Amino acid sequence: MSLSASACIVGAYEHPTRLAPDKSVAQLHAECALGALQDAGLSLADVDGYFCAGDAPGLSPLYMADYMGLKLKWYDGTESGGCSYLAHIEHAAAAIASGHCSVALITLAGKPRSSGQATGTAFRAPPVDRPEAAWETAFKWTIGGIYGMMMQRHMYEYGTTLEQIAWVKVAASQHAQHNPNALLRKPVTVDEVMASPVISDPIRRLDCCVITDGGGALVLTRPEIARTLKRPIVKVIGCGQTMNTTQGGYLDLTRTGAQISGAAAFAEAGVTPADIDYASVYDNFTIMVIAQLEDLGFCAKGEGGRFVADGNLISGVGKLPWNTDGGGLCNNHPMNRGGITKAIEAVRQLRGEAHPAVQVKDCRLALAAGPGLVLGPGHAHATVILERE
């Protein structure tokens, strides 16, 4: 079934907090839900479909649904890490298209910063019954270590340089200076990125995204309902998702699931990367932006380093305006999950509501894409393509 124009994003909200020690995770979820519904001009009573992931307390949609008093006809707790919420957009659009629900709410929230979580540098043992656990836990893998290997392999295979990679962070920081809520607002230089301390070779501190408390929410509905609301219409015209993990031991550490999710989303939308006016691409690490841009088709495989260099991702400067909120590298990475903020900034761009300094002129077509979990031990990926009516 084609999703084309069957569902619209009518509400989008990014929680302004980056540190919330005095709020529960449940409260943050609910504040995000209320923010997105207010943005749409709807209320909790209108919601009949609810989507959340592993960050929702209780590992099931039912606890947050109960907290908010939702009366649901449809719910979905798909957990695929940071891209869960992009996958939820596809699931919500499908549920709306098939008549299972009319108003779908997606929420994300968490507080890793106030709990002092060392997200990228600490080993976190999985449960013993996870099938890869016996074979991988003894090696104390960290997220920084895995993506350090990815960066090293990309440099080895394609000649990508640390200087090219640093341009990703530079672009994010150029955008973040205009975002009053961004955690890191100071522009940085290529030299500053390369001179920052090594976390796990060859990843430096400034190659890593931030750790923040907070969250976000989205509201989707049918076009007929969307047209009764007072917001610009943002249609979901293409989606794709995949899981792509240890692959039986035949993995390619330079390739992401964007090859599959991106191709599916572009095919469904009937557009190509050259048509995209604005791209949100989840930047858990600088190198992942480069690999995903290649895998999405914005440039050939191996050309990503050259593609991002010299400010090509900076709005108003380069050819592909990217993560104009400052992304996960500078703005926000609530609960270590960057999927929903990617969709939110894409909606802002399509509505013409991004900061004037980074707003893309006549932004009609936007992409939001991102990975979930960790490349290698367990990788998921989702892409959505949105169109302003």
Add this chain to the structure above:
Amino acid sequence: MSNISNTNHEQAQSPGFEQDPFASAFPETREFWSAAEAGRLMLNTCEDCHRPHWYPRMVCPLCGSTRLRWQQATGKGTLYAFSTARRATPAYTLAYVQLAEGPTLLTNVVEADPDALAIGMSVQVTFRRAEEGRMMPFFKPDSPI
């Protein structure tokens, strides 16, 4: 309870993997852990597509067959990628090693100066006991560096 296990001579003599919660959770991979005690690296190999896979399991993830047999690997491979955790105490080197038989596995490189490692370098297996009790395949350079 803990007194019994601490004083039971037979248990103290038995292979460490018997008490290992990770190994115990997968009874179907007992042969791997048993061979690892003797320093042998076993691969689950498919009788239908003739390819070994990693990590071991009861169904071939490459073709879906359940006709699998254990095959002893040479223990030799090449370094596919590595990253040294400079902030850890002590620092250690996470790596993916591609075995001579084909599959790539997550491991640590040991007995080596991290600054002397390079992608493509020849490495060989060396088993070390995980803190939970099972023997795990670590890798070291083929020739001392």
